[in-house]
Amino acid sequence: MDDYFFSSRPAFPWSLEPLGLPAFFAVATLLVLLTIWTYLGHPQATRQRVLIVLVLRLAALCVALITAIRPSLGVHENPRQPATLLIGVDVSESMTTKDGIGGLSRIDAVRKILDKCQPLFDEMQAEQNVNVVIYTFGDPNFNEATHRYEPNVAANAKRSDYGAYFHRTFERWQTEQRVRGHIVIGDFIDNGERYSAINEAARFGRRGIPVHGVLVGEESSGSSVKDIVVTAVECNPSPAFVKNKVTIAATVNAYNFSGAAVTARVFINDEPKWREDFVLEGEKNHLKMVVPTPDEKGEYKVRVEVGLDKNDRIEPLPGELDGANNRLETYLTVQKEGVRVLIVDQLRWEETFLRDALRSEPRFDVYEVLLQANFAAPDSAKKFLDLQAQAYDVVIIGDVGAAQLETASPQFLPKLTELALQKGVGVMFLGGENAYRGIPKTLLPISGDQLVDRLDPNTGAPLVGFPAVPTPQGLEKMFRVSGKPGEPPKPGESEELWNRMNHFRTGIKLNGYNRLILTDQQRERFTVFAWTARLVGDAVDPSDPAALVAGTPFDPKRHEPLLIGSERGDAGKSRWLAFGAFDTYLWRSLGQPKSQDGIQMHERFWRQCVLWLAYQDEDEGAVYARPQYRQLKMTQEQTVRVGIKKPDGTDDPDAPLQVRIVPLPPGAKEPNPADLAKAPPLTVLTETDRDGRTFRKVLFRAPAPGEYFVVVTGPVPKADGRTEPGQGTAKFIVIADTSDEMLRISADPDFMQRVVAPTGGKAMRLDELPSFLRQLKAESPPDIGVKPRYYPDWHRHRSRGFLSLWLLLFVSLLGAEWGLRRLWGMV
DSSP states (O other): OTTEEEEEOOOTTTTSTTTHHHHHHHHHHHHHHHHHHHHTTOTTOOHHHHHHHHHHHHHHHHHHHHHHHOEEEEEOSOOOOOEEEEEEEEOBGGGGOSOSGGGOOHHHHHHHHHHHHHHHHHHHHHHHOEEEEEEEEOSTTOOTTTOBOOTTOOOOBSOOOHHHHHHHHHHHHTTOSOEEEEEEEEOOOOOOSSSOHHHHHHHHHHTTOOEEEEEOSOTTOOOOOOEEEEEEEEEESSSEETTSEEEEEEEEEEETOTTOEEEEEEEETTEEEEEEEEEOOSSEEEEEEEEEOOSSOEEEEEEEEEEEEETTEEEOOTTOSOGGGGEEEEEEEEEOOOEEEEEEEOSSHHHHHHHHHHHTSTTEEEEEEEOOTTSOOOHHHHTTTOHHHHOOSEEEEOSOOHHHHHHHOTTHHHHHHHHHHHTOOEEEEOOSSSTTTTOOTTTOSSEEEEEEEOBOTTTOOBSOOBOOEEOHHHHHTTTOOSSSTTSOOOTTHHHHHHHHHTOTTTSOOBSEEEEEEOOHHHHHHSEEEEEEEEEETTEEEOOOGGGOOTTOOOOTTTEEEEEEEEEESGGGOEEEEEEOOSOGGGGGGTTTTTOOHHHHHHHHHHHHHHHHHTTOOOOOOEEEEEESOSEEETTSOEEEEEEEEOTTSSBOTTOOOEEEEEEOOTTOSSOOHHHHHHSOOOOOEEEEOTTSOEEEEEEEOOSSSEEEEEEEEEEEEOTTSOEEEEEEEEEEEEEOOOOOGGGOOSOOHHHHHHHHGGGTOOEEEGGGHHHHHHHHHHSOOTTOSOOOEEESOOOTTTOTTHHHHHHHHHHHHHHHHHHHHHHTTOO
């Protein structure tokens, strides 16, 4: 019987092949003969006594010999372990093509074959405990729990998404130990978009599960229909940053247009932004275009059109079935995050520490151009001085004058003036020997004068130190050093630290500054963020230390302005700063070596200057809505992450939220208020991601194609502890999942072979399925049984007392034999 077998595990040296066992039996025979000879002819031995003692001795010898061989009877107690055979049936529209066996439609031919195979399935279940699970698949929303095969199932799926089917069945069955195989029945016309069928099927192969392909339909059932269809448009990254780059990826299906030359155009809010030529190399094409992002944050509609470019218009190719599907739209969110900063200066300590302070902030992308006096600008610097191409948010000009800048790049100052006034680029000027010289008034509204300092004529050491005293406005913006960004300031902490910095004996003073000249009218229009003491003779005024208190307002009669700024340009959307200091790196020594107060104050000051110039200084919370898909099909479910950001940048998990999603009227930018009021709030779900962070989301299925508007409302926490009503919005587009199944109906054996080959599976036609199943049934899977049981089990950990009893038997036989010999005088 297959369930029982004999097993032996001889001890060394009897386990040596091929002489071990023959030698064992030879030695055993000699021992038996020697034992018999020993007792024959003994003077005290009668025939009866010899027979008794000999039987006992031979029995003990047999026990020893059996112990050396260790024979057992092996038993497979349960060879029929449960196993699973997976079968997937394509039920897309192309399966209605009538080119199956006997002129049947493909799906009818599959039904007929599966009915024929049903007895084989029953036998596998009864004899081998193999459970046959049959799925149907087609659309991307395959669910293994609901897409089970029924004989009357209709082939009406709009897509043949083999990749989604393989992905989700693998997620379900990857932990199962006994999967006999995965049989996929269909025409293998894959038009899924999210997952690669070949890569997803290969995951089964890596788990030791072969994928077998069963082809239905003829290869020559081709359609002569010609068409170009833009099936998907994605923006990466999304959200994107202003004045940056975004990759627009379009998926284009070319039916009977392989090799055609086309033009792709990108429109942002209906304005043409990009044009690029492509060749459609195959049936499925992925076109990628890198496009500049807008200068302003917001929601932007992105449209991609593919076809022939005629007079700046995209037209269908000759012979196309439908020109309307040559275009597709999506949405892109552009955020004002991340700051590109350019520093133009000479090589000096101030520039070095300024650059390091800014690069310590992850949000900043810092570039530097060093222009040394009497030296030509290096060629590598010219590309960084191209302001239009680099799209900087902030430009900092140090110890260089207009003449040096014009020599390095003649268009630098005019272009910077244009960008500052029209595009909102922030500009900051620093002090130095060459600073402020020749800078046009349109770029720098105030005048910068000569250096003010007092140096030892012999050693060059500074004789006078100049404090940097922040005004109330300065403490609120650039000179704030208390707490984390966005938190309410701790009363008096910023003032205390800057008072230590400006202490008349132990403080860290500046060695000098450039005098900034303000007219009376300018003092009313511009803001003084910091001032310094006026130099009177060889000393600063006032000499009273109590007058150098942080938060003291600027007094033009007693103080010199040190840091000045204001807003300007179109609608006041640009900011500028003029800073007379040129050695703020000296601040870093405050508290050294016991503390790093000075280093932190220096770095934070410069980061806050840049954030103020870039309009990112408001540390407030925000309500947000982030759709998972900016463009999706009717058959897909939308997931929208929602939440409220606290001032420190983290989500508020307890903030009450109301989320509504309404259709957007054609051509409208915002929904009808009445429609928004009538829309019921969606249920907000709370989940945890893989990193343990909680997030909130809503789920939504669109009832019809069109544009949809997401509105999230809730209380927004402010930096001062107050809350204000807040609102976040987003848009996405839902398109009809129109079927392109019937544009390509020829069965694809090549694709089937590429799917099954990496898994070690077999490719076959539909009529070969029954014989394949019989062959599969005849093959025993490698893990069909469990480890057998052995009787007796000689393993010391599994003997269950047998070895102890066996030893007791051996000792009893020898003891009885020795005792009788002593009794009868045979020793």
